[in-house]
Amino acid sequence: MKFSHDADVFVPDGSALDNALQRTTHLCIAAHQDDIEIFAWHGIKQCMTAKDKWFTGVVVTDGAGSPRTHEYKDYTNEEMMEVRHEEQRTAASIGKYSAMIQLLHPSSNVKSGDKCVVDDLEEILNLTQPSTVYLHNPADKHDTHVAVLLRCIEALRRIPLSQRPQLVLGCEVWRSLDWVIDDQKYVLPLEGAEKVASSILGVFDSQISGGKRYDLATAGRRIANATFFQSHDTDDQTAITFALNLTPLIEDDNMSITDFTENFINSFCNDVKDRLDRFKGDL
Numbered sequence: 001m002k003f004s005h006d007a008d009v010f011v012p013d014g015s016a017l018d019n020a021l022q023r024t025t026h027l028c029i030a031a032h033q034d035d036i037e038i039f040a041w042h043g044i045k046q047c048m049t050a051k052d053k054w055f056t057g058v059v060v061t062d063g064a065g066s067p068r069t070h071e072y073k074d075y076t077n078e079e080m081m082e083v084r085h086e087e088q089r090t091a092a093s094i095g096k097y098s099a100m101i102q103l104l105h106p107s108s109n110v111k112s113g114d115k116c117v118v119d120d121l122e123e124i125l126n127l128t129q130p131s132t133v134y135l136h137n138p139a140d141k142h143d144t145h146v147a148v149l150l151r152c153i154e155a156l157r158r159i160p161l162s163q164r165p166q167l168v169l170g171c172e173v174w175r176s177l178d179w180v181i182d183d184q185k186y187v188l189p190l191e192g193a194e195k196v197a198s199s200i201l202g203v204f205d206s207q208i209s210g211g212k213r214y215d216l217a218t219a220g221r222r223i224a225n226a227t228f229f230q231s232h233d234t235d236d237q238t239a240i241t242f243a244l245n246l247t248p249l250i251e252d253d254n255m256s257i258t259d260f261t262e263n264f265i266n267s268f269c270n271d272v273k274d275r276l277d278r279f280k281g282d283l
């Protein structure tokens with residue numbers, strides 16, 4: 001297999017790459033190093049201990065231009081990129097991934113709609129044929145996250161209908177999905193393996209040392225999601241990631257992703273308005 005850049009490909013257990021891709025059941029395609037571990041822990045955790053499930057991670061961009069502070073302040077951009085690639089490989093080892101592919105596309109190419117990005121993703125989807133796919137969600141506020149998601153939908157729509165995944169989820173990173181009405185939330189329960197959850201986020205020292213405590217923020221969001229999910233019940237889950245079920249977008253190639261996303265926003269809008277109307281009295 002040949003990708004458009006000199007991709008960083010890593011198989012933690014040393015299996016042949018073909019085999020590592022073929023056995024994949026759960027695939028995550030993310031924009032940056034550490035995004036996978038923030039939003040697809042649900043898939044990593046399931047596959048880590050199951051004999052018949054394998055998780056493969058794909059990072060689309062090269063990790064260039066990340067902030068360099070404290071102990072990393074003297075690193076060149078190239079050195080910093082290598083640190084980030086190494087951190088991503090370490091996370092793949094901790095999470096016992098089947099394979100970890102870093103495609104190294106410049107973020108600008110992803111945003112401009114470069115077809116090489118879509119070609120690479122199509123190739124990976126064809127070789128892995130996963131049942132479940134974790135992606136960014138269309139209401140994320142990070143441009144590159146949304147651009148990567150759009151390239152992923154393009155690639156998924158190139159796959160023959162009968163070979164497409166059964167479930168495609170759009171998960172939260174830059175913007176929580178707490179605002180989605182409960183009926184439309186896709187809930188990913190994360191109970192258990194808390195120590196691994198924390199160590200797999202902790203390996204991204206180059207980001208955390210810059211003062212962004214993504215490790216604590218991610219753990220905090222998961223706990224907050226569980227606690228604030230249903231006000232009348234005690235927490236039967238102590239940690240949750242919320243997602244949007246994006247599967248309808250790959251069941252109907254003509255469905256507009258803008259209309260699809262707007263539907264969630266309209267439901268939220270109606271929910272807020274209805275509650276105000278019910279209790280506003282004479283206001």
Ligand SMILES: [Zn+2]
Nearest residue numbers: 031032035145
């Ligand atoms: Zn990111």
